[in-house]
Amino acid sequence: MRIENAVARGRPVTIHVDGTPVGAFAGESIATALLAAGIRRLRESPRAREPRGMFCAMGACQECVVRVDGRAVTACTEPVRDGLSISLVDAGR
């Protein structure tokens, strides 16, 4: 899934998604790291309770909101950091 032929990425880092370690590279957004790890479903919609994932990929739609240290952030605009602890948001919880 990562395009390997064009660039050298930043140093490897590990993020934790609901407690599970996921490998990523410095410079990637949380959304990119999750996409590359095959995690598409990031939250549940508030009323219909349907799965949602990254949609606009530029910080406008708010569909990719995850929690980092309790703060709600858009995964597509937030860079990964080593040791980052992310929880996926389920509506109503």
Add this chain to the structure above:
Amino acid sequence: MTAPGPERFDLIVIGAGPAGASAATEADRAGLRVLLLDEQPAAGGQIYRPLPAEFSPREGRAPGPDLRAGAALRAALAGSGAEARFRRRVWHLARGFSVFALGPDGVERYAAPALLVAAGTHERVIAFPGWTLPGVIGLAGATVLLKSQQVLPGERVVVAGAGPLLGAVAAGILKGGGRVVACVDLASPAEWMRLAPAAGLRPDLWGQAAGWTAAFLRGRVPLYPRHAVVEARGPGRVAEVCIAPVGGDGAPRADAPVRVLRADSLCVGHGLVPATEMTRALGAEHLYRPDEGGWIARRDACLRTSVERLYVAGDGAGIAGAVPAALRGRLAALAAARDLGRLAEAEFARKAAPVRRRLARTAAFGAAVARLMALRPGLARTVSRDTLVCRCEDLTRAEIEDAIGEGAREINQLKSWTRCGMGPCQGRMCGETVASLMAARVGSREAVGQWTARPPFRPVDFEALTGDFTYDHLPFPPTAPA
């Protein structure tokens, strides 16, 4: 404790894409003290977004034309005296002008007698069944994944919608070693050919088009002109994409055969919509111009809005593309310098003339591309009744139609009645679908109107806004003795 006063400039530019960055550079040359603010970590906007600072191009890989143009833009800005501050989210504006931003260290306040909004666009995606499934992403977002993040949107990707982003995304996936299952284009080959006369003045574009064609032939990408996505199916994430032939207005033909494609990702976009929340919030007059993307601030030839000393530039002032955006940014900066009394009329005319001449040469192609990306009214008409239209509040077309049936005649009335457009995206994702549906009932987009723009323009972290707040900081007068 009293809050520190705002930091003052002659001109504040919001948005560091081609328009904003060129404007800041030009304003600095004209002798203005200028501040440039952007949410991203670097200048370039979405079109010229650089690689993350931690990434480096591999040896022997020549950067593409967008990376080169972006590098030139950033070099010119860095070489100027303009003050550029990044990772700043502007969340509120007041006339005069006051600018409220949230930066890495918290709240910032700026003030200037002139303000240029170069806020760019967001993508139009007209709703269809299954468009909320994980794995469906916007075409513009896909370019960010491919160009900057260097990641493919999926293993088997359907690319669909309208305009040059189709070619850019499909070619980017092929170049990155991915598989494009199909390229599904609303336009006919004849519509694309109508770009040819205007593109005649831009040889660089012919090279790009030839590159895409060659990549498509090499990658054996099936092309479906005059087709649209009518459904994405799960379960849980995209597994199938259904497409059907459409007419020129984007509506599937009655009894049209539906083709089912197996895919794990769908990149789809129906054009770009100018971001006008800032000019709307400041009370500027707006006009509905479908051939320029939709609602835009009314502007004169030098990008002045109806509000004194408020200027617009870039695609946020009407879709025209990156090259005209940069030129309009420069023109707006010169107009601001003149209106502030810092550039004499003769000097202004001398500096503006060559910019205007270049703008006239590039504008035809920009307008032709914008027309290709204009809203096709048939797309929304075919949204099924149980399709979710408002993603934030999970509202279906039926719920929206019912509210219109009960008497909602204007978009903010609909918002109050249903919560449509009231969620975290502030109507950016559903607005075009909702307004199309409503316009079909009340007569015109002008009658439908625009969402009322209110701060914060984007969600902001309340804790970051208040900072290390305690009640001891509040200057309460001592209570009177009982």
